[in-house]
Amino acid sequence: MNRALTLIRRRLIGGIFVLLIVVIGTFLLLEAAPGDAVDAYIASTGGDAGMIELLRHNWGLDQSALTRLANYLWALLHLDLGQSLAFSRPIREVILERLPNTLLLMGSATALSFGLGSALGIYAGARPGSFRDRFLSIGSLALYAVPGFWFGLVLIIVFAVDLRWFPIGGIESIASGKAGLDRAVDIARHLILPVSALGFIYLALYLRMMRAGMAEAWRQDFVLAARARGLSRRRIVLAHVARNALLPLVTMLGLQSAQMLGGSVVIESVFSVPGLGRLAQEAVAARDTPLLLGIILVSAVLVILINLLVDIAYAVLDPRVGASEAGA
Amino acid sequence: MSPLCRFLRTPEAVAGAIILVALFAMALTAPLFFPRDPQAIAGPALLPPFQDWSLPLGTDRLGRDVTAELFHGARTSLAVGLAAAAAALVIGAVVGTLAGFAGGLVDEMLMRITDAFQTVPSFLLALAFVSVVGPSLGVVVAAIALGAWTGPARVARAEVLSIRERDFVAGARVIGMHPLEIAFREVLPNALPPVLALSSVIVAAAILTEAALSFLGLGDPNRVTWGGMIAEGRTVLRTAPFLSIVPGIALVLTVLGVYLAGEGVVETTAVRRSLS
Numbered sequence: 001m002n003r004a005l006t007l008i009r010r011r012l013i014g015g016i017f018v019l020l021i022v023v024i025g026t027f028l029l030l031e032a033a034p035g036d037a038v039d040a041y042i043a044s045t046g047g048d049a050g051m052i053e054l055l056r057h058n059w060g061l062d063q064s065a066l067t068r069l070a071n072y073l074w075a076l077l078h079l080d081l082g083q084s085l086a087f088s089r090p091i092r093e094v095i096l097e098r099l100p101n102t103l104l105l106m107g108s109a110t111a112l113s114f115g116l117g118s119a120l121g122i123y124a125g126a127r128p129g130s131f132r133d134r135f136l137s138i139g140s141l142a143l144y145a146v147p148g149f150w151f152g153l154v155l156i157i158v159f160a161v162d163l164r165w166f167p168i169g170g171i172e173s174i175a176s177g178k179a180g181l182d183r184a185v186d187i188a189r190h191l192i193l194p195v196s197a198l199g200f201i202y203l204a205l206y207l208r209m210m211r212a213g214m215a216e217a218w219r220q221d222f223v224l225a226a227r228a229r230g231l232s233r234r235r236i237v238l239a240h241v242a243r244n245a246l247l248p249l250v251t252m253l254g255l256q257s258a259q260m261l262g263g264s265v266v267i268e269s270v271f272s273v274p275g276l277g278r279l280a281q282e283a284v285a286a287r288d289t290p291l292l293l294g295i296i297l298v299s300a301v302l303v304i305l306i307n308l309l310v311d312i313a314y315a316v317l318d319p320r321v322g323a324s325e326a327g328a
Numbered sequence: 329m330s331p332l333c334r335f336l337r338t339p340e341a342v343a344g345a346i347i348l349v350a351l352f353a354m355a356l357t358a359p360l361f362f363p364r365d366p367q368a369i370a371g372p373a374l375l376p377p378f379q380d381w382s383l384p385l386g387t388d389r390l391g392r393d394v395t396a397e398l399f400h401g402a403r404t405s406l407a408v409g410l411a412a413a414a415a416a417l418v419i420g421a422v423v424g425t426l427a428g429f430a431g432g433l434v435d436e437m438l439m440r441i442t443d444a445f446q447t448v449p450s451f452l453l454a455l456a457f458v459s460v461v462g463p464s465l466g467v468v469v470a471a472i473a474l475g476a477w478t479g480p481a482r483v484a485r486a487e488v489l490s491i492r493e494r495d496f497v498a499g500a501r502v503i504g505m506h507p508l509e510i511a512f513r514e515v516l517p518n519a520l521p522p523v524l525a526l527s528s529v530i531v532a533a534a535i536l537t538e539a540a541l542s543f544l545g546l547g548d549p550n551r552v553t554w555g556g557m558i559a560e561g562r563t564v565l566r567t568a569p570f571l572s573i574v575p576g577i578a579l580v581l582t583v584l585g586v587y588l589a590g591e592g593v594v595e596t597t598a599v600r601r602s603l604s
Contacts, residue, residue: 014443021444026456033460138340145583147536149543150558150576157569255446262451266540280452281544284459292456300447 007315008308015304022300023076026293027069033289081294086286091294095276099298101171102275104187105194105268106260110253112199114206118249121210125245126237128215137211140204148263152197152270159193166193169272194271198263202256206249213245220244247318254310258303334596341592347585354402362396366552370396374568388557388571389564398578400552405582408469409535415473416530417480421516421523424484428519429492429511439485442478450475454537458546465548468541472534479530480523487519521597528590532583539579554579 038055047055056062063071075082081091124136160168167173172187217223218241226236265277272278276295283292335341364370370393375386377394385394427438445453454471461467491497492515500510541547542555554575561571 017440018443018447021441022448025444025448029456029460141587142580142584145532145580145587147539147543147555147576147579147583149540149555150572150579153558153562153565153572154576157565157573161566161569258447258449262449265449265451265455266543269544280455284455284544284546287459289456289460292459296448296452296456299449299452300444303447303449 007311011308011311015308018304019297019300022297023073024069026296027072030289030293031065076297081297082290084283084288084291084294086283086288086291091291094279094291095294095298098274098276098279101273102261102264102268102277105191105198105264105273105275106257108191108195109198109202109264110256110260112195113202114249114253116199117203117206118210118246120203121207121245122214122237122242124207125211125214125218125241128211128218133211136207140207143200144204146201148197148201149266149270151201152194152267155193155197156270166190169270171273171275191273194267194273197270198260198267201263202260205252205256209249209252210242210245213248214241217241217244247314250310250314250317254307257306258299261299261302335592338592338595340588341595344585344588344590344592347581348589351402351406351582351585354399355406358396358399358403362393362399364396366396366400367392374564376568377570377574385574386570388560389568394557394571394574397552397557398554398575401554401557401575401578402582404465404548404551404553405535405538405579408465408472408538409531409586411469412472412476412534412538413527413531415469416476416534417523417527419473419477420480420482421484421520423477424481424486424523425488425511425516425519427481428485428488429507429515435485438481442481445475446478448475451537451540454541455544455546458541463546463548465551468538468547471541472537475537476530476534480526483526484516484519484523487522488515491515491518525594525597528586528593531590532586535579535583535586 038052038061042052042055053062061068079092081095083089084091084094087094120136120140124133127133156168159165167190169190171190172178172183173190178186223236223240226240231240261277264275265280267273268275268277269281276299280292280295283289283295335345358366369391371380371383371387371391373387373389373391375383375391377386378384379386383393383395385398388394388397423438423442427435427442453475454468457471457474458467461471488511497510497514500514505514538547538553539555539558542553543559545556545559547553547556557575558572561568561573561575564571
């Protein structure tokens with residue numbers, strides 16, 4: 001337990017440093033954007049030069065860049081992300097409202113790509129060099145070449161427009177009055193296409209990693225030993241070869257989370273899922289830079305947290321990890 | 329056996345090379361075959377493909393020639409993909425070399441910045457950058473490179489860490505070369521092969537990112553892009569799905585070609601290095 005705690009503390013300190021750099025980066029981007037919050041406010045309400053001066057002073061925008069950065073950091077420390085120009089509401093509220101949908105989409109897509117990807121990887125890696133191995137390798141490469149948003153459109157054309165099996169977009173039927181289990185089924189039906197679009201793209205990665213890891217594991221001595229003991233091929237594949245190839249995939253899970261968040265921007269736009277990604281696109285369309293940068297900050301926090309969870313899972317799965325750090 | 333021969337003996341690599349050659353031919357001959365502005369109206373709107381042989385792939389919602397758009401779109405995709413990947417590789421190699429060779433505080437700071445760039449989803453970063461600076465070809469290239477240099481930087485750093493302990497680096501120190509000169513003239517060239525091995529993956533990712541950006545309306549508005557064509561076709565998805573399907577297939581083939589050819593090159597050079 002001590003080992004895991006040391007690991008968490010180290011990662012958290014590193015994460016705070018990284019977050020600080022991200023905050024400074026977003027602040028610089030905010031400064032580079034033409035116009036400031038007052039310009040945007042005046043553009044929507046109107047006002048004269050005197051009022052602009054007053055607002056600039058009141059909002060602290062007439063101070064030096066360093067003071068403004070300090071103010072920005074101070075506000076962030078209180079979890080205050082500022083005011084959204086497009087929604088005229090606190091950015092934190094807007095983001096928290098959309099976050100669950102994105103987490104649901106990402107979580108399901110990750111489960112799909114990790115589960116199916118590693119299963120197919122085991123199937124391919126059980127017999128390296130065989131026909132099915134080559135077929136799956138080339139197939140996964142082709143899948144990797146497909147742009148997610150286009151794949152989503154093709155799924156819509158086939159399954160929503162032609163076959164009418166699934167709804168064309170959204171997260172649930174509007175004003176259906178459904179509750180409880182009915183509502184969950186409704187949301188699941190809406191999520192099948194976007195989750196497939198997002199999940200299948202990243203499936204290739206896990207498949208290829210699993211396959212490569214297994215090809216490597218087949219050459220190890222313990223596999224030879226297992227063979228010599230007369231274990232069945234099935235048992236060797238699952239309990240010895242696949243098990244050893246699985247660990248790097250867990251690391252990949254964390255590394256991929258940032259990619260997955262980026263991918264969900266386009267997928268959510270294609271399927272009109274009201275999540276964080278679609279919010280980013282709306283922020284771009286409405287030229288709402290503070291909201292966009294708020295989304296970036298929240299995504300960075302999310303990625304850091306996911307990686308922390310992956311590290312903990314890794315430490316639990318592999319007793320060698322962090323043992324030396326805790327001992328020191 | 330020469331590397332070219334070995335390259336040509338793997339069917340996947342040959343398929344990739346053929347796709348890439350066809351693509352470059354399309355990009356280079358676009359102004360020759362379609363000298364008119366591809367964004368100009370060429371015929372009746374929403375003409376289906378294979379109806380009129382002067383407009384083989386039909387026209388879009390505004391009556392623009394889809395074939396001409398496809399050819400001109402190849403130019404944008406390739407230009408952005410190659411330029412962004414080149415920029416990312418250069419930035420990554422320089423940052424990685426500096427971090428690995430200098431060590432200490434410089435290394436620590438550069439690697440934390442690399443961490444920060446890897447923590448922010450690169451597509452969101454590109455989105456924010458383009459929307460703040462304004463969409464143009466150069467900005468799109470910079471935005472994509474901004475999210476893609478971290479991989480090469482890490483690989484370059486790892487390579488430099490092992491190279492800087494070699495004898496020839498100590499030799500360069502002894503003859504009094506400036507550390508920066510050692511880093512960039514002696515160490516960097518030797519660290520390049522594994523960094524360059526990443527180029528096909530980075531070019532492919534850059535092409536996909538460019539397509540996604542222009543799909544969301546953040547591409548250069550004065551240029552035809554495949555992503556933009558797909559977005560345009562999306563508005564008539566029910567009646568004319570081919571308008572989104574055709575440029576999408578072009579994208580898939582392009583990225584697949586880059587992957588296959590890249591894997592072929594890496595494999596042939598890897599064999600050569602392990603033999604020597």
